Amino acid sequence: MKGTFLSNISKQSILFLFLLIIPAVRAVAQAPGRVDFEFIFTGKVTEFDEKKGKDIPVDACVVNLYKGSTLVIPSSTSSNGKFKVVVPHDGDYILQITKPGYITKRIAINTFNVPDDRTGGPFATFEVDIDLFKLFPGLDYSVLNNPVARIIYNPAPAVDDFDYDKIYTAQIQSQLDLLKELARQAREKLRLYQAAIDAADKLFNASNWQGAKDQYNVALGILPNEVYPKDQIAKCDAKMGAVGAEKKKYDDAMAAGNALFDQKKYAEAKSKFQEAQTMRPAELLPPQRIKACDDAIAGAAKEKQYTDAIADADAKFAAKDYVGAKVKYTEASGMKPTEQYPKDKIKACDDALGAAAKEKQYTDAIAAADVKFAAKDYTGARAKYVEASGIKPAEQYPKDKIKACDDLMGAEAKDKQYADAIADADKKFDSKDFTGAKTKYVEA
Numbered sequence: 037m038k039g040t041f042l043s044n045i046s047k048q049s050i051l052f053l054f055l056l057i058i059p060a061v062r063a064v065a066q067a068p069g070r071v072d073f074e075f076i077f078t079g080k081v082t083e084f085d086e087k088k089g090k091d092i093p094v095d096a097c098v099v100n101l102y103k104g105s106t107l108v109i110p111s112s113t114s115s116n117g118k119f120k121v122v123v124p125h126d127g128d129y130i131l132q133i134t135k136p137g138y139i140t141k142r143i144a145i146n147t148f149n150v151p152d153d154r155t156g157g158p159f160a161t162f163e164v165d166i167d168l169f170k171l172f173p174g175l176d177y178s179v180l181n182n183p184v185a186r187i188i189y190n191p192a193p194a195v196d197d198f199d200y201d202k203i204y205t206a207q208i209q210s211q212l213d214l215l216k217e218l219a220r221q222a223r224e225k226l227r228l229y230q231a232a233i234d235a236a237d238k239l240f241n242a243s244n245w246q247g248a249k250d251q252y253n254v255a256l257g258i259l260p261n262e263v264y265p266k267d268q269i270a271k272c273d274a275k276m277g278a279v280g281a282e283k284k285k286y287d288d289a290m291a292a293g294n295a296l297f298d299q300k301k302y303a304e305a306k307s308k309f310q311e312a313q314t315m316r317p318a319e320l321l322p323p324q325r326i327k328a329c330d331d332a333i334a335g336a337a338k339e340k341q342y343t344d345a346i347a348d349a350d351a352k353f354a355a356k357d358y359v360g361a362k363v364k365y366t367e368a369s370g371m372k373p374t375e376q377y378p379k380d381k382i383k384a385c386d387d388a389l390g391a392a393a394k395e396k397q398y399t400d401a402i403a404a405a406d407v408k409f410a411a412k413d414y415t416g417a418r419a420k421y422v423e424a425s426g427i428k429p430a431e432q433y434p435k436d437k438i439k440a441c442d443d444l445m446g447a448e449a450k451d452k453q454y455a456d457a458i459a460d461a462d463k464k465f466d467s468k469d470f471t472g473a474k475t476k477y478v479e480a
Contacts, residue, residue, distance in 0.1 A: 070152035075123040075198060077145065077187075079164035081113050081133060084223070086230045093117025094168055097135045101145075103127055123147055125155070130183065137261055138168045139177060144186040144204075151191065160197050162187065172225040173260060179214040229258040236268065245272045286315045293325060302332045342371045349381065358385045358392070398427040405437065414441040414448075 081099075082091035099119045101109040108129065113119045123129060125147050134140035143164075171177070190199035205212075236251030249272035252265040259265075293308030306329035313322035349364030362385035369378035405420030418441035425434040461476030 071155045073125045073147075073150065073155045073157060073159065075125070075145070075147055075159055076120070076161040077123050077131065077164075078118065078120045078161060079133075079166050081117045081119070081166045081168055083138075083168050083170075084226075086226050091167070094135060094138075097133055097138075097168070100132050102130045102132060125150070133166050133168070135168065138170055139180055141166060141168065141180065142183040144183040144201075146186065146188045146201075147198075148189070149191075150189045154189075154196065162198065167219075169219065169222045169226075170259065172222055172258065175218060175221055175225070177218065179211050179218060182208065182211065184208075184212070184215065225258055229255050229262075232258065233265065236265070240268060240272070243275075245275045248272050249276075282315065286312050286319075289315070290321070290325075297325070297329065297332070300332070300336070302329045302336065305329050306333075338371060342368050342375075345371065346378065349378070353381065353385065353388075356388070356392075358388045361385050362389075394427060398424050398431075401427065402434065405434070409437065409441065412444075414445045417441050418445075 079099075081094045081097045083094050084090070085092045093113070093116050095113050095115045095117060097113040097117070097119070099111040099113060099121065100107055101111070101121050101123065108124065108127075109121055111119050111121050121131060123131075123145050127147050129145045129147070131143045131145055132140060133142075186201040186204040187198055188201045190197065232251050232255035236248045236255060239251060240248035249269055252268045252272070256262065256265040256269070289308050289312035293305045293312065296302075296305035296308060306326055309322045309325040309329065313319070313326065316322070345364050345368035349361045349368060352358075352361035352364060362382055365378040365381045365385065369375065369382065372378075401420050401424035405417045405424060408414075408417035408420060418438055421434040421437045421441065425431065425438065428434075457476050457479045461473045461479075464470075464473035464476060
């Protein structure tokens with residue numbers, strides 16, 4: 037499209053905040069008591085067409101209803117510029133209307149304070165005309181930071197419906213005046229833009245490529261994001277033959293840089309992108325690719341540190357140096373906190389260190405027990421075997437040795453009883469107490 041369009045600030049109908057309000061009644065079923073009502077808000081978004089001299093619909097506008105920072109209802113304009121939003125009950129909302137490259141307008145809608153006996157309706161449906169215009173560099177758009185209107189429930193008998201908040205309107209009257217001035221300035225910018233485009237097109241059709249290019253650049257200075265003058269400038273360059281060699285050199289440098297980047301040769305790729313940037317300093321892509329190279333170089337260095345730390349840790353782990361391995365796994369985890377592998381290996385080190393300590397306790401207890409057993413200290417040996425069995429309940433060896441201790445201690449007690457009985461019997465025999473001696477010998 038050749039031109040861009042603004043809102044018509046001289047409409048014949050009533051202009052209010054660049055919103056024309058046309059009430060229309062929507063029947064809502066009457067219900068006793070308080071009910072969860074809905075408030076219908078519709079509208080049409082337009083922009084002023086400088087060439088046609090009238091408003092035209094703006095399609096694909098983003099029309100979103102927010103409650104605080106939360107998106108409640110997303111919507112958009114159709115090909116005829118119209119939209120419809122059903123505003124929920126009992127809330128404080130902001131309706132935001134915008135489109136990329138255009139200004140943004142906001143309308144505050146408050147659905148609180150509706151009496152219980154009024155919630156059953158009927159309520160009037162709001163139909164608004166919203167005028168948007170494109171963004172121009174150099175203009176102050178801060179007046180649009182606040183809502184251009186506020187809708188509230190008006191309990192006055194003459195209204196008893198949703199209406200404009202007249203207090204809010206009075207408070208922002210100075211801002212509304214600034215908005216009118218902003219629209220006037222934007223209209224003037226558009227007029228200058230369209231004049232430059234018309235002049236450029238005339239020169240282009242007359243094969244005056246350089247003159248046309250100059251005028252397209254004037255238009256682009258007014259609206260830098262417009263595609264049409266950019267496309268026409270490219271056509272002018274192609275016609276003048278000025279673009280061929282330089283473009284090929286630039287494209288070759290960019291292609292070489294991209295190929296080197298894909299090969300992970302980031303330093304060499306960066307050099308090629310820098311070469312392309314010197315050819316076209318205003319181009320956005322070369323600096324973006326240079327940054328990508330810098331990020332990749334930094335990432336590769338970090339990746340090497342990480343892999344080196346992991347390799348060192350794995351080697352120490354394999355050598356059962358669990359303390360040293362844990363230190364390196366912890367270092368690697370600090371470099372990449374989201375990686376699970378070093379976390380798992382840190383736990384494995386802790387488990388291995390715990391198992392090693394447990395194993396040492398067990399072997400020390402068994403060794404001490406075996407020494408006592410060999411010295412026939414069966415009571416002391418048994419205590420150590422019981423300790424070892426508590427450390428490793430599944431091991432059979434300490435269980436067997438506990439039984440052996442019990443058996444030997446039982447045999448020793450029996451031998452002592454026998455020896456004591458014989459000694460007593462012998463003593464009685466020597467004193468000619470043959471009856472008593474016989475009893476003890478029978479006992480033995």
